[in-house]
Amino acid sequence: MAEPILQTQKLTVTAGTRTLVREANLSIPEKKVFGFIGPSGAGKSTLLKSINRLVELTPNLRVTGQVLFHGKPVYGSGTDPDALRARIGILFQQPVVFPKSIYQNVIFGVKHLGEIPRREWPEAAERALREAALWNEVKDRLKQPALRLSVGQQQRLCLARTLASKPEVVLMDEPTSALDPKSTEAIEELMLRLKEHHTLVVVTHNLRQARKVADELAFVGVRDGVGQVLCTGTAENVLGNTSVSELEDFLCCQ
Numbered sequence: 433m434a435e436p437i438l439q440t441q442k443l444t445v446t447a448g449t450r451t452l453v454r455e456a457n458l459s460i461p462e463k464k465v466f467g468f469i470g471p472s473g474a475g476k477s478t479l480l481k482s483i484n485r486l487v488e489l490t491p492n493l494r495v496t497g498q499v500l501f502h503g504k505p506v507y508g509s510g511t512d513p514d515a516l517r518a519r520i521g522i523l524f525q526q527p528v529v530f531p532k533s534i535y536q537n538v539i540f541g542v543k544h545l546g547e548i549p550r551r552e553w554p555e556a557a558e559r560a561l562r563e564a565a566l567w568n569e570v571k572d573r574l575k576q577p578a579l580r581l582s583v584g585q586q587q588r589l590c591l592a593r594t595l596a597s598k599p600e601v602v603l604m605d606e607p608t609s610a611l612d613p614k615s616t617e618a619i620e621e622l623m624l625r626l627k628e629h630h631t632l633v634v635v636t637h638n639l640r641q642a643r644k645v646a647d648e649l650a651f652v653g654v655r656d657g658v659g660q661v662l663c664t665g666t667a668e669n670v671l672g673n674t675s676v677s678e679l680e681d682f683l684c685c686q
């Protein structure tokens with residue numbers, strides 16, 4: 433069996449004396465869609481943001497345990513967090529668009545990272561916008577303000593900004609919950625296409641979406657007052673599981 437691209441080992445996140453997520457052990461396969469499901473507040477976003485060290489930007493959170501990316505520890509002095517976050521990008525629930533042009537929004541991360549020479553930025557922007565299925569809608573107005581785009585287009589623009597840095601992994605934190613059904617479908621179709629070249633890790637509240645896009649799932653539930661990974665496996669197995677009571681309760685309330 434192929435080596436997982438990402439593994440978490442006893443990954444634990446605490447805020448002061450409170451444990452938010454306890455000892456998560458996950459194995460995430462390459463070029464698949466891996467989903468996190470579970471009740472609100474169980475720790476899905478916290479777990480997701482631990483993968484590329486984004487949790488470190490929240491001062492009161494502390495991480496123990498380890499994340500391995502291609503078998504190498506993500507937490508440790510040998511890893512540059514900015515470079516890591518370019519290889520493991522993230523898309524949030526609400527599109528975060530800067531008050532700049534469409535083009536400037538796409539190349540924002542590329543510019544900051546400085547790995548792609550300036551002359552190649554236009555090509556990188558076009559590639560990313562095509563990959564995010566937005567190119568045809570914006571190719572004639574790249575200099576226009578990005579804030580004039582619809583919310584669905586803004587979310588694909590944010591995806592293009594993430595893709596412009598050529599990430600191997602894209603984390604998605606409820607990427608469609610702010611979108612209408614048509615824009616939701618566009619993002620779901622994109623997820624299925626993107627896994628040809630990328631690994632996707634997606635938090636979703638939506639079981640229909642989990643069924644449609646996820647190859648594998650992890651159920652994050654609350655046991656003894658603490659968020660824990662209580663079940664993992666193929667989407668079919670997790671959604672059909674009847675032996676974990678927290679999962680059964682979750683599935684029957686959806």
Ligand SMILES: Nc1ncnc2c1ncn2[C@@H]1O[C@H](COP(=O)(O)OP(=O)(O)OP(=O)(O)O)[C@@H](O)[C@H]1O
Pocket residue numbers: 447452470471472473474475476477478479490492493659
């Ligand atoms: N910086 C923080 N300090 C203290 N507690 C926090 C912090 N961030 C998150 N939490 C708490 O950690 C728990 C898990 O939050 P998280 O956002 O990861 O859950 P979630 O499963 O993603 O929820 P939702 O589905 O509602 O987004 C919640 O109880 C939340 O209040």
